[in-house]
Amino acid sequence: MTLPNVHKLYAVIEGTWPAAVKQALGPWSIRLDDSGSSRVGAATAEAPVTEDDLPIAEEAMRDGGQAPLFMIRAGEADLDAMLAARGYVIKDPVNLYAVPVAALTQERPPPVTTFEVWPPLAVQREIWQDGGVGPGRIAIMDRARQPKTTILGRLNDQPAGTLFVGIAGDCAMIHALEIAVAHRRQGLARHMSVAAAFWAQAQGADYLTLVTTQSNGAANPLYTSLGMTLVGQYHYRILRE
Known part of the structure; x- marks a missing residue:
């Protein structure tokens, strides 16, 4: 039996551990939640992004009372590097089983x-x-x-x-x-x-x-x-x- 791939498991996380608020904003999915759980408080890129797109997500998260937090998934090395250059630090590297x-x-x-x-x-x-x-x-x-x-x-x-x-x-x-x-x-x-x-x-x-x-x-x-x-x-x- 072929195991589900990593992209499918991203959707399973979302389906079984849902944020209080999720909204599409430009190329981003913005999640807001007061639980302190990163899984429901991180923004994700749903389309290619540039540095000009980052303030959109940052402002939305700050307006929601959260520090800017992004989930970096497989294939998102460019976004990872972009955030690192802006001073973002790695938090909680995760394994999926x-x-x-x-x-x-x-x-x-x-x-x-x-x-x-x-x-x-x-x-x-x-x-x-x-x-x-x-x-x-x-x-x-x-x-x-x-x-x-x-x-x-x-x-x-x-x-x-x-x-x-x-x-x-x-x-x-x-x-x-x-x-x-x-x-x-x-x-x-x-x-x-x-x-x-x-x-x-x-x-x-x-x-x-x-x-x-x-x-x-x-x-x-x-x-x-x-x-x-x-x-x-x-x-x-x-x-x-």
Whole structure:
């Protein structure tokens, strides 16, 4: 089975983690959101751009209360260089992973380890809050289109982890996977990812996908060990003001 390419995954990000406001402005897509999540606060170029086009996006983001932030995708080296020359610095280089759901649905997680829950429970919100995933990001989950769910993970009869997963097209994408500090490095993230794959398969999705920062020393080895394939990368450029 051919994996989805990086350009398809850009659309899956947008479909499963939507901005509060998205508008077309000249050659740009402008996203505005007060969650602090770069995925919903970055402008993208939808047509060739010149230096004369940059102030259009910068002004729109500042008017929306955001620092200028651009997502640099595959094939956008010219835009990357243009922003670098204007003093924009790289923020959060990201890896994009994908795997057929069938590769992860050979064996279910242990009983009473994972649960499909929608809407998320208060204890899940607490785990997210402790991990820096606040109300703004919960609002993103709330406005994402169905099908979607969360996975609650339990260890030692205690709530121990949570994630959000949504579907766009034939791809499910995991967001905001968080394990409580006291329960890390015990395999729960693996079980929750597999549970997300079973849920995705039941919804008719063919692939499980996700994005994680390249600097995440725990997540990247986990997803590789699950058989997920690195299908692309991107990064942001932000103007420090």
